[in-house]
Amino acid sequence: MDLRTLRAFVEVVRQGGFSQASKTIFATQSAVSKAVRQLEDELGAPLLxxxxHRPRLTALGELVYPRxxxxxxxxxxxxADIAEMRGLKRGTLRLGLPLVASSSIFGPVVAxxxxxxxxxxxRLTEHGGDELIxxxxAGDIELAASLKPDAPDLEWQDVRREPLVAVLATDHPLAGASAVEIGALRETPFLLFGEGFSINRLVLAACRRHGFEPAVAARSSQVDFLLELARAGLGVAFLPRSLAEPARLSAGIAAPLLAEPDTEWRLTMIWRTGAFLSHAARAWLALLTQPPGEHSH
Structure with a gap:
C-alpha cells in the first residue's frame, strides 16, 4: 500500500473534494483522482x-480513513525521529495558531x-480551533493553540486563562452592568465567530444550559469587525477580556463580564498524546512558560 495514494485519499476526504485536495498536496486534480483510483483498485472496492457535489465515504472508506x-x-x-538522530542544525516547527488573539499573545513569542x-x-498555519485540532x-502540525481539550488523544500545556466579556453598544440596557448572565441576553442577537471557532462552543453551551438557542445576527473571523458590529448596536459579541479591553476604552462600547460557569477562555498549546515532539517544538513549549518580558532574552 503506497503512502502517496493514502495521502491523496485522506486529503480528498479532509478537503471535501478532489480539486481542493489537489491544491493541498500540490498535484493536479487528475493525479489525485488517479491515486485514489489506484488505492481503490488495490483494495478491490470503492472508498468514495x-x-x-461532495465525495462521501463508503463503508470501506469509513474503515480505511482513520487508519x-x-x-x-x-x-x-x-x-522527525530520524532528523533528530542525525542532529540536524536546521529544523522546522510546524505550528498552528488561532485567528483570534494570535498577534497579541503569540507575536512576541514568535519574535x-x-x-x-x-x-x-x-511553518505557521492559521485556522479556527476545530480545524487546528x-x-x-492528522500529524499535519506538531503543536496548535486551542481551548483546553477534553480528549485522551491530546496533551496540552496552559498558555493563558481569561474570562469572557459580553461586548455591547453603550445604549444597550445591560451596558452599565459590571457582569451579566447569558440568560439576560436571550433577546439580544448574537455576533459570533465563524464556524469552527472554539469560543462559539463555550457560548452556545451556556445558552443551552439556560434553555435557548440564540438568534445569530452575523458571524466573522475578524475581531475588529465583530467589535464594530457590536458598537453599531447589531447585537452582542463575546471575547476574552484582554481583547475587548482596548475597545471598551473607546466610545460606544461596553464590556461587562460574562458571569457564567464553564465559559472561561482557557488557551492551551496541544499535541498528540504520545507523539514525538521535535527539538523545535520542545523549545517553543519551554519559551511559553517564561514571563512575557523574557521571550526575547
Missing part, C-alpha cells in the same frame, strides 16, 4: 461515493523564538 490518518501521522513521527533559534523555520490529530 462520487455521486453528488490511513494514523499511518501518515506515524510517517511524520518517523521522519523571541526566531531570535533564539534563527536556523529553525516556523483536526490537523494535530
Amino acid at each position: 461515493d462520487r455521486i453528488g 490511513a490518518v494514523k499511518l501518515l501521522a506515524a510517517r511524520e513521527d518517523l521522519l 523571541g523564538f526566531r531570535a533564539r533559534y534563527p536556523g529553525i523555520e516556523i 483536526t490537523m494535530v490529530r
